[in-house]
Amino acid sequence: MSNGIDIKQDYFSFKAQTISKLGNVFKAQADLFFERAIHDAENGLLYSAVSDARFALELSQYAKDIGYEMIYMFGFLTQISLDVNNIIQAKYYYNLGEKMLDKNDINYESDKKAFAQLKEMIDGESWKENFE
Numbered sequence: 327m328s329n330g331i332d333i334k335q336d337y338f339s340f341k342a343q344t345i346s347k348l349g350n351v352f353k354a355q356a357d358l359f360f361e362r363a364i365h366d367a368e369n370g371l372l373y374s375a376v377s378d379a380r381f382a383l384e385l386s387q388y389a390k391d392i393g394y395e396m397i398y399m400f401g402f403l404t405q406i407s408l409d410v411n412n413i414i415q416a417k418y419y420y421n422l423g424e425k426m427l428d429k430n431d432i433n434y435e436s437d438k439k440a441f442a443q444l445k446e447m448i449d450g451e452s453w454k455e456n457f458e
Contacts, residue, residue, distance in 0.1 A: 345389070352385050352386070353390055356389050360378070363377075373410060376410060404420045408444075411451075424445075427441065
């Protein structure tokens with residue numbers, strides 16, 4: 327496929343070129359799979375939701391103009407991981423999301439509160455780690 331991306335470049339140059347040339351496509355696909363993940367979860371298809379949300383997260387690595395909104399993917403993946411009793415995975419996504427909290431964002435207070443609630447749920451479920 328001739329799209330002006332030099333596949334022989336180092337990883338960082340390749341990634342920058344990919345984002346520059348195809349970032350809008352990756353953003354649209356990430357949004358689509360994240361919306362599907364939410365739909366799956368709302369319909370009780372929890373493992374499908376996990377799979378789609380993880381794929382959305384992977385796609386977002388090459389998406390143009392995606393930033394703070396990734397925190398919602400991490401929050402969703404934290405919650406859905408708790409829902410399928412994968413506490414270790416929930417902690418992983420929680421930690422990634424918590425590190426992204428931005429005091430300058432307009433939604434900071436509500437996001438901080440949501441992550442505090444996720445932390446409470448993780449702490450309440452952590453005893454299950456010994457049985458995984």
